[in-house]
Amino acid sequence: MPFTVPARPYDFVLDPRRTALVVIDMQRDFIEPGGFGDTLGNDVSRLTAIVPTVAGLIALFRANRLPVVHTREAHQPDLSDCPPAKRLRGKPGLRIGDTGAMGRILIAGEPGNQILPELAPVEGEIVIDKPGKGMFWATGLHERLQAIGIEQLAFAGVTTEVCVQTSMREANDRGYECLLIEDATESYFPEFKAAAIEMIVAQGAIVGWSTPLATLERAFAEAMVDG
Ligand code: TIU
Numbered sequence: 261m262p263f264t265v266p267a268r269p270y271d272f273v274l275d276p277r278r279t280a281l282v283v284i285d286m287q288r289d290f291i292e293p294g295g296f297g298d299t300l301g302n303d304v305s306r307l308t309a310i311v312p313t314v315a316g317l318i319a320l321f322r323a324n325r326l327p328v329v330h331t332r333e334a335h336q337p338d339l340s341d342c343p344p345a346k347r348l349r350g351k352p353g354l355r356i357g358d359t360g361a362m363g364r365i366l367i368a369g370e371p372g373n374q375i376l377p378e379l380a381p382v383e384g385e386i387v388i389d390k391p392g393k394g395m396f397w398a399t400g401l402h403e404r405l406q407a408i409g410i411e412q413l414a415f416a417g418v419t420t421e422v423c424v425q426t427s428m429r430e431a432n433d434r435g436y437e438c439l440l441i442e443d444a445t446e447s448y449f450p451e452f453k454a455a456a457i458e459m460i461v462a463q464g465a466i467v468g469w470s471t472p473l474a475t476l477e478r479a480f481a482e483a484m485v486d487g
Contacts, residue, residue: 284417
C-alpha cells in the first residue's frame with residue numbers, strides 16, 4: 261500500500277510496488293585520492309562522510325525487497341564513448357583514460373572505477389555503466405525500469421549538483437516521481453549541494469522531493485506496522 265513520507269516541499273506518497281532506489285556513482289574515482297574527482301582539483305574527503313548513510317539506505321531497500329540500481333560513470337577502454345569535448349575539458353592533472361594511482365581514470369573495469377566495497381551491489385541488482393552525467397543517456401535504463409513497473413525513484417550518491425541532479429532531471433522528464441535522500445548525497449561544494457536541493461524542491465517540486473534517511477526509515481517502519 262502507498263504510504264506518506266514527510267518531505268520538502270510537501271509529503272511524498274511512496275508506492276513500494278513501483279519504487280526503486282538509485283545510487284549514483286559511489287565509486288573510488290570520485291571518493292578516493294588519485295581518481296577522477298581528485299584530478300579535477302577537488303577535495304574528495306568531503307564525500308566519504310555519507311558512506312554510512314548510503315549503506316543504511318541500501319539496507320532499507322534490500323530489507324523491504326525493493327529494487328536497487330547502482331550507476332558508475334565509466335568509459336570504454338578505447339574511449340569510443342567519451343566525446344573529445346568531455347575528455348579535453350579544463351586543465352585536470354590527468355585526463356579520462358590516463359593512468360593514475362587507481363588505474364586508468366574513469367575507465368570501466370579499472371580499480372578506481374569500482375563502487376566502494378561497503379556499498380557493493382549484490383546479486384540481482386541493476387548496475388549501469390553510464391558515459392554521461394545522467395543515468396539515462398546511452399544506458400537503456402528507462403526500458404529496464406519500465407519492464408519492472410517502476411514509476412518512482414529514490415536518489416542517493418555523488419555529486420549532488422552534477423550526476424545526481426542531472427539524473428533526477430532526466431528521470432523527471434521521463435515521468436518518474438523523484439525523492440532525493442538529502443543526507444545520502446554530497447558535493448565537493450557544500451553551497452552547490454544546498455542550492456541543488458533548493459532548485460529541486462522549488463516551485464512545488466519542479467524536479468522532485470527531498471527528505472532525510474531517518475524520515476524515510478520511520479515512514480517505512482510505520483507503514484509496515486499498519487500493514
Ligand atoms: N565532477 C563532479 O562533481 N561530478 C562528476 O564528474 N560526476 C558525478 O557527479 N558522478
